[in-house]
Amino acid sequence: MVLRHDAKTEQLTVLVVEPRAEDLERTRVALATAGFRVVPVTRFDAAAPLFEAIHPDAVVLAAQGPDYVAVAVARRLRQMSRGTVPLMYLVESTDSEAHRHCMTKGMGVDVASRAGSGEELVLRLRAQLRLKSSVRRAMLPEGVGSSVAHHDPLTGLYNRAFLMELLALEMTRCERFGGGFSLLVGSLEDFRALRKESGPAMAERLLVYSSVVVNQTVREADVVARVGDEEFAVLLPSTPAENVPDVMARVSERFALARLQVGGRVLRPSLAMGAVSYPDRVGSPDQLLNEALRDLRRNREQRRISATGMELTV
Structure with a gap:
């Protein structure tokens, strides 16, 4: 790059x-x-x-x-x-x-x-x-040097391929000068159920709205990308693992306040999250992203088990 x-x-x-x-x-x-x-x-x-x-x-x-x-x-x-x-x-x-x-x-x-x-x-x-x-x-008209290759066409966020390029650059910087970074991932809860129940248009509106919420929450120096159907990733430069919980809490608080009204219906997006930090974990950019997604799935499963235990206790 x-x-x-x-x-x-x-x-x-x-x-x-x-x-x-x-x-x-x-x-x-x-x-x-x-x-x-x-x-x-x-x-x-x-x-x-x-x-x-x-x-x-x-x-x-x-x-x-x-x-x-x-x-x-x-x-x-x-x-x-x-x-x-x-x-x-x-x-x-x-x-x-x-x-x-x-x-x-x-x-x-x-x-x-x-x-x-x-x-x-x-x-x-x-x-x-x-x-x-x-x-x-x-921002140029289509076909006039537009950067379609770097952007997700639905949300306007960067896409997975461009995020991988930036991850590789950040890894090179850390290898040469020390320090580290973190990669935060988030997945919209109930997105697929909503798409099945209310159709793709409703689900896409929720996705676009959620991408705006994520963008408004992170720092200017952070990079937000769409990396899957309902999955986002945020590159957090110079952010060690111990600072990630604070970032997650900030994103969670912002989503707790978010509301999207569509056709008289109020949608409340919820984001499951996971993260990985470099150089605590090493590997290729794709491997780091996959590890962050595995952490997301582990966190989601732990919450499900905790919620089930609370229901049984009650």
Whole structure:
């Protein structure tokens, strides 16, 4: 999965905001070597005016405590671009507090570690820019460079094949730089029974509505895909296994509030979930997805057994 830079491809511009001159030069060289046009600046208050003037393809913001000015700047740039320009925080690989702050308070913006040759930053930027390019192509009229190959035609989410590409890229990043990620999967309960009882149109409306609920719940840096008839998957970058229960709880709470009214009938979607975390589990992208789906089925069976036991007790 490579973002090509050749004579036929327009060079992509990255605005880099880094107060420390030595680190700024190191980042500039890494990105320029990878084929990007780099606009470096050391002052955060210059970011918005420059952003407006040069219209960059992506922005990299150095984030460090105690004030984390980068987060406020990211908020401003997202407002200016209406969320169409990928943003990236750059943190010290040893600064766990900065990493935690950006992941929890950074408005869903992705994080890369400042380490070595800058290869991790390049990999993450290319992944974000490929996502952006895919979205743009998908919004074009059919047949005009559309990205049908990357998207599920019903929900508009990414499809299984494209998720596998991104999983492979994330695995490569983790192998080179350490860290990990998690893959969350969800399956709509009673979807097949609803399709049999009320027809495919009703079931598809529930599926589309549920895909919107999932998309509204996860972070901007997460990737949501449809991987089966009633199954979704969410790639959670830089999310270890211990943080997955919090993500699941957030999704469950959101679905508990969800209601879809169709023809006078109120549908309440419910999502069974499972997950797998890398490198706790290793294997190919397909193997990781299948393991997450097995975890989903185990969780569903455990709930069924627990519910049956409660009924017998009562």
